[in-house]
Amino acid sequence: MYRESRPGASPLDRLGSHFDADLVCPDCGFDDADGHWMSDTSGDRVRYRHVCPSCGSIRKRTLDLGRR
Numbered sequence: 137m138y139r140e141s142r143p144g145a146s147p148l149d150r151l152g153s154h155f156d157a158d159l160v161c162p163d164c165g166f167d168d169a170d171g172h173w174m175s176d177t178s179g180d181r182v183r184y185r186h187v188c189p190s191c192g193s194i195r196k197r198t199l200d201l202g203r204r
């Protein structure tokens with residue numbers, strides 16, 4: 137029994153999951169395996185933020201949804 141539609145799996149969720157594969161801090165090399173990128177939507181842009189729990193380095197990414 138398979139269902140194609142998955143409520144809750146929005147495109148933004150999938151993008152967030154994509155970033156969740158990149159959780160190694162470039163500054164100290166800490167692998168935040170249990171961490172997540174936090175997303176914040178504003179207008180047609182999504183801002184992602186990840187704070188390294190080891191050294192406190194903050195990484196930010198902005199995704200332009202480029203609505204057309």
Ligand SMILES: [Zn+2]
Binds near residue numbers: 162166193
């Ligand atoms: Zn770090």
